[in-house]
Amino acid sequence: MQSVFVAGAGITPFGKFRDATLRSLGRTAALAALKDGAVAPSDIEMIACGSARSGMAQRRESGVAQLIGWELGINEVPAYNLKAYCASGSTALNVAYMAIAGGFHDIALVVGVEKMSGRTKGQTLTSDGMEAEGDLGFTPPAFFAASAKRHMAEYGTTREQLALVAVKNRAAAVHNPVAQYRTPITVEDVINSRPLAEPLHLFDACPTGDGGAAVVLMSEAAMRRFGCWERRVRVAASVVRTGLYEQVKDLTTYQLDVRTGQRAYEAAGIGPADVDLAEVHDAFTITEIIHCEDLGFCEKGKGGLAVEAGEFSLGGRLPVSTSGGLLTKGHPLGATGIAQVVELTQQLRGESGARQVPDAKVGLAHLNGGFMEHDLATSTVTILSR
Amino acid sequence: MRYPGQDALDHQLVGGDADRLELRASRCPVCGRQLYPPRELCPADLTPLAEMAVPPRGRLYELVRIDIAPDPGLPSPYWVCYVDFPGGIRVFGQFDGASGEPGPGAELAYRIDVVRTGPEEVVGPVFYVPPSDREGEQ
Numbered sequence: 001m002q003s004v005f006v007a008g009a010g011i012t013p014f015g016k017f018r019d020a021t022l023r024s025l026g027r028t029a030a031l032a033a034l035k036d037g038a039v040a041p042s043d044i045e046m047i048a049c050g051s052a053r054s055g056m057a058q059r060r061e062s063g064v065a066q067l068i069g070w071e072l073g074i075n076e077v078p079a080y081n082l083k084a085y086c087a088s089g090s091t092a093l094n095v096a097y098m099a100i101a102g103g104f105h106d107i108a109l110v111v112g113v114e115k116m117s118g119r120t121k122g123q124t125l126t127s128d129g130m131e132a133e134g135d136l137g138f139t140p141p142a143f144f145a146a147s148a149k150r151h152m153a154e155y156g157t158t159r160e161q162l163a164l165v166a167v168k169n170r171a172a173a174v175h176n177p178v179a180q181y182r183t184p185i186t187v188e189d190v191i192n193s194r195p196l197a198e199p200l201h202l203f204d205a206c207p208t209g210d211g212g213a214a215v216v217l218m219s220e221a222a223m224r225r226f227g228c229w230e231r232r233v234r235v236a237a238s239v240v241r242t243g244l245y246e247q248v249k250d251l252t253t254y255q256l257d258v259r260t261g262q263r264a265y266e267a268a269g270i271g272p273a274d275v276d277l278a279e280v281h282d283a284f285t286i287t288e289i290i291h292c293e294d295l296g297f298c299e300k301g302k303g304g305l306a307v308e309a310g311e312f313s314l315g316g317r318l319p320v321s322t323s324g325g326l327l328t329k330g331h332p333l334g335a336t337g338i339a340q341v342v343e344l345t346q347q348l349r350g351e352s353g354a355r356q357v358p359d360a361k362v363g364l365a366h367l368n369g370g371f372m373e374h375d376l377a378t379s380t381v382t383i384l385s386r
Numbered sequence: 387m388r389y390p391g392q393d394a395l396d397h398q399l400v401g402g403d404a405d406r407l408e409l410r411a412s413r414c415p416v417c418g419r420q421l422y423p424p425r426e427l428c429p430a431d432l433t434p435l436a437e438m439a440v441p442p443r444g445r446l447y448e449l450v451r452i453d454i455a456p457d458p459g460l461p462s463p464y465w466v467c468y469v470d471f472p473g474g475i476r477v478f479g480q481f482d483g484a485s486g487e488p489g490p491g492a493e494l495a496y497r498i499d500v501v502r503t504g505p506e507e508v509v510g511p512v513f514y515v516p517p518s519d520r521e522g523e524q
Contacts, residue, residue, distance in 0.1 A: 131393075131394050132394030132395045132397075132398065132423065133478050135392060135394075135395055135501065135502060135510060136395070136466065136478060136479055136480055136501050136510050136511070137452065137455075137456075137464055137466050137480055137501065138466065138478060139452065139456055141452070142450050142452055142466050145450045146447075146448040146450050146468060149448050149450065150447075150448055150490075153490070194453075194454070195453040195454070196452070196453060196454055197450050197451065197452045197453065198450065198451045198453070245429070247420075247421065247422065247474055247475050247476045248470045248474055248475070248476045251447075251448070251468075373423070374468065374476055374478060
């Protein structure tokens with residue numbers, strides 16, 4: 001198995017853009033990644049693309065990777081379209097990672113893209129496979145509100161600690177020019193925002209939106225050939241797993257994430273204490289707290305206290321969601337997994353300006369995807385290092 | 387119109403008429419594992435599963451009030467819950483908020499009732515605090 005590196009990274013602004021399309025978002029992000037890696041479209045040997053709702057929202061169920069290749073003049077290459085709910089982008093990254101690690105290719109373009117605004121009114125985004133529960137009133141906020149209530153009851157996590165996650169991530173997004181929301185907020189703003197599913201309010205939840213993100217992955221030989229070696233960022237682990245599908249379980253922890261994280265740490269030869277910064281699936285304030293616990297960033301049940309103490313803030317012990325996270329940078333589903341890798345790449349290169357984590361050497365990205373039988377359907381953990 | 391999930395919900399219901407409908411789960415005749423929603427093969431040993439009715443009463447894992455309904459077919463607010471049953475299955479359903487505000491561990495019963503209104507009603511499980519328990523609280 002050969003080592004895999006990020007040679008180029010690019011991202012579009014995240015937000016709601018009436019005139020944006022899958023084509024324009026994917027093209028813009030991919031061009032930025034190609035430029036960053038100083039490679040030409042003709043150098044690309046394969047494309048992998050993650051887009052969760054291209055069919056439902058944009059009437060393009062298949063062929064988003066082909067579309068982006070066509071836009072950029074990348075012809076006669078294998079193209080892979082990955083759909084794994086919110087983890088579509090990170091799953092696409094995994095496919096390209098395996099192709100290069102396995103020696104089948106030396107240069108891959110990975111794109112994550114989603115256009116969610118402007119879809120037909122009344123089209124809910126409830127996970128595929130949850131139609132029956134959806135008719136009963138299931139929504140993702142309901143699932144995670146149940147997690148929040150259990151976490152608060154069992155570990156004493158407070159409403160203010162939940163709100164502080166949103167405040168923290170917004171404070172980071174202030175310094176991220178591509179973030180969807182960049183105005184600072186307070187704990188009171190979060191608590192006084194519109195209730196969704198108690199205890200979660202509107203500012204406890206990530207927005208929907210549009211966006212694209214892309215990276216160019218390379219083997220060591222290609223990195224040297226294209227002059228990218230000096231600013232290399234290595235993909236130390238890329239792990240994708242499906243759910244455990246437990247029936248009666250504790251919703252204050254997601255065991256699938258615990259196991260996926262352990263597998264990724266083993267692959268990278270590191271532990272949680274070695275991680276300098278992380279991007280996690282903070283679709284809701286409570287989920288960042290639980291993911292940080294499940295990934296070993298703090299003791300089980302102490303995530304709320306760690307947030308309150310500033311341990312996961314910029315300048316803290318282990319900054320989490322330095323991009324602003326899903327909560328404030330935004331969550332165009334298929335784009336998010338690649339956007340996390342773009343953020344970590346820029347951080348590890350020391351290119352993140354006011355939100356730079358000093359001397360960052362190891363970054364971790366985590367995402368869940370979908371629901372299945374009251375459990376999460378998939379989990380991905382990617383570790384980058386320099 | 388029919389909501390997209392009614393077929394899946396129909397698959398979870400057994401019985402003749404609406405008054406006698408029950409929730410259906412699956413049980414493995416070899417390893418005894420119980421599964422909900424019902425499915426065809428045991429994921430542990432791929433044995434064809436037998437049908438079983440979900441027991442009439444379970445215990446509340448957690449109750450959530452949803453303040454903003456995702457579409458007009460649901461009231462605002464409404465309640466949903468996760469209920470755990472003997473044998474190891476968990477069921478998601480609506481909760482009848484008028485029946486009380488139970489805490490985790492409370493015993494709940496269920497009925498098959500209208501869960502969405504609209505051009506074509508959808509029926510599914512609605513959990514509630516049994517009347518005898520309500521009297522006991524007072």
